[in-house]
Every structure is written in C-alpha cells, then in structure tokens.
Amino acid sequence: MSGVAINYSLTSGGNQSAGISIESYFILKKMSELAEHFCFPASRQSTKEKFYTLMRTWKKEVLLLSSTTKIVTHPSYQRIIGMGQDVIPLILREFEREPNHWSWALRAITGEDPVALEDRGNLMKIREAWLKWGKEHGYIE
Amino acid sequence: MIGVIARSPETPTYNCIALSAGDDTRWWWPAGDSYWPKGISKDVTLEVFIQAFSTLDYVPCDNYELDSCFEKIVIFVDDNGEPTHAARQLENGKWISKLGQYIDVEHELNILRDYVLSLDKNTDYGYPAIILRRPKKLHR
Numbered sequence: 001m002s003g004v005a006i007n008y009s010l011t012s013g014g015n016q017s018a019g020i021s022i023e024s025y026f027i028l029k030k031m032s033e034l035a036e037h038f039c040f041p042a043s044r045q046s047t048k049e050k051f052y053t054l055m056r057t058w059k060k061e062v063l064l065l066s067s068t069t070k071i072v073t074h075p076s077y078q079r080i081i082g083m084g085q086d087v088i089p090l091i092l093r094e095f096e097r098e099p100n101h102w103s104w105a106l107r108a109i110t111g112e113d114p115v116a117l118e119d120r121g122n123l124m125k126i127r128e129a130w131l132k133w134g135k136e137h138g139y140i141e
Numbered sequence: 142m143i144g145v146i147a148r149s150p151e152t153p154t155y156n157c158i159a160l161s162a163g164d165d166t167r168w169w170w171p172a173g174d175s176y177w178p179k180g181i182s183k184d185v186t187l188e189v190f191i192q193a194f195s196t197l198d199y200v201p202c203d204n205y206e207l208d209s210c211f212e213k214i215v216i217f218v219d220d221n222g223e224p225t226h227a228a229r230q231l232e233n234g235k236w237i238s239k240l241g242q243y244i245d246v247e248h249e250l251n252i253l254r255d256y257v258l259s260l261d262k263n264t265d266y267g268y269p270a271i272i273l274r275r276p277k278k279l280h281r
Binding site: 022023026061062063064065066067068069072098099100101103104115120121122123124126 | 145147153154156157158159166167168169170172173174175176177185225226227239240241242243244246257259260261263264
C-alpha cells in the first residue's frame with residue numbers, strides 16, 4: 001500500500017487533500033455513495049436529484065476505464081441522455097466545474113456538434129466549445 | 142498494494158493510450174470526440190491499436206526486457222481480444238499506467254490487473270497481448 005496525497009471529494013461540491021492510500025480513497029468513496037443511495041432513492045427524486053445520482057454512479061463506475069465507448073454507453077450515462085433537454089443546463093454546469101466526457105451526451109440530446117475536428121481528444125477545448133454553445137443558446141450565463 | 146506507486150494526481154485530461162503514446166494533453170480512443178491518429182481505422186481491435194502506435198514508429202517485439210536502445214509499451218486486451226489498456230516501460234524496467242480518469246501508477250507488469258480489480262471488481266484490464274517498441278534515439 002502506498003501513502004500519497006490524493007484529492008478526493010465526499011460531496012459534489014467539496015475537495016480536500018489528505019495523506020491517504022489509494023485503497024482508503026476508494027473505501028471512502030464507496031461509503032459516501034452508500035449514504036447517498038440511502039438518503040436519495042431514485043423513486044423520490046426531482047430531475048436535478050436524479051441527474052446527480054446518475055452522474056455520481058456513472059463517474060464512480062467509469063473512473064478506471066480508458067475506453068470512450070464504454071464510458072458513454074454506461075447505463076447511467078445513457079439514462080442521463082434519456083432525460084433529454086431538461087438536463088442540458090445541469091450537464092453544462094458540471095462541465096463548467098470540471099472537464100469530463102459530456103460531449104457525447106450533449107451531441108445526442110441537442111443534435112449539435114460545436115467541437116472543431118482539430119480539438120478531438122482535448123477535453124479542455126471540447127469543454128470550451130460546449131460552454132460557448134451553452135451561453136449562445138441561453139442555457140448558462 | 143506492494144509494488145504500485147502513485148505518480149500523478151487524478152485527471153480526466155488523458156488516458157492510458159495517450160500516456161503510452163507520450164501525450165498527456167488528449168484522450169486517445171477510436172470513438173466519439175476522442176483523439177485518434179489520422180488515417181487509422183476506428184475499430185476497437187488489437188490490430189488497429191498496433192497500427193495507431195505504428196504512426197509513432199512502434200513495431201511489435203517479442204520480449205518485456207528493459208533495453209536501453211528502445212522504448213517499449215504493452216497493450217492489454219480483455220477475454221474477447223479487445224484492447225482495454227496500455228502501459229509504457231520506464232527507465233528502471235517498471236511500467237507506468239494511467240488508470241482511466243484516475244491517477245498514473247508505476248507498477249510491475251504482472252500485478253496491474255489484480256491491482257485494478259482490487260480497486261473496482263467490475264473493471265478488468267485483462268492481459269498483456271503485445272509488446273511494441275521503437276528506437277529511443279529518434280524521439281529525444
């Protein structure tokens with residue numbers, strides 16, 4: 001087991017650094033998710049709550065994957081796409097917070113593709129393109 | 142786990158294929174918005190991944206041995222023969238892997254699969270399928 005400073009968040013909005021092992025980090029993550037599933041079962045959730053529940057499951061279960069295909073065909077990610085236009089502002093808000101593989105979902109929901117060919121693979125540029133699109137279309141300020 | 146050392150913070154900016162290709166600015170994969178070398182097919186097969194690395198002058202080789210004249214990478218495949226992961230050999234003979242969107246780790250080659258399964262029992266990197274190498278002097 002190696003000890004190293006790792007950034008981890010126990011809530012959607014917080015980040016802390018701590019000298020914990022990689023294994024301890026994963027245990028903490030799983031404990032946080034168990035608490036969340038208990039407090040926010042899917043059947044009683046608003047669109048926002050449902051989105052964040054799906055998003056957190058998705059992020060946890062694709063964290064160690066390199067395959068874009070597997071990342072975007074994950075069942076929780078597909079359910080987010082299935083929620084349609086209502087989640088566009090939520091996705092963009094998350095995209096603003098940190099880069100991630102949201103472009104596929106946004107393309108699927110909107111039918112648009114603002115990402116330049118030469119920016120493929122560059123998550124920062126992809127994020128920039130979609131945030132610009134989001135502002136132009138009034139989804140975010 | 143003994144034999145695994147974290148080498149970088151968590152970041153979604155690049156993946157294992159990119160790190161093995163020497164690129165920490167993009168996510169490499171033959172799908173969607175990910176980067177893939179121009180002119181290379183977008184099928185997810187071992188042959189296609191070998192072709193992708195051939196654009197960086199990598200060719201198949203037959204051993205994992207540390208060789209001061211060559212840079213080596215290894216491609217992992219799952220039980221269906223589909224590429225899942227790549228790792229690059231370090232100057233000390235160990236390997237470096239980017240674990241998806243998570244961290245880079247330095248490790249012995251034969252423990253990586255078990256290590257990743259210990260982090261997430263649903264993520265199986267499979268087995269090393271092929272070693273590729275390229276001469277070091279051309280890429281300083």
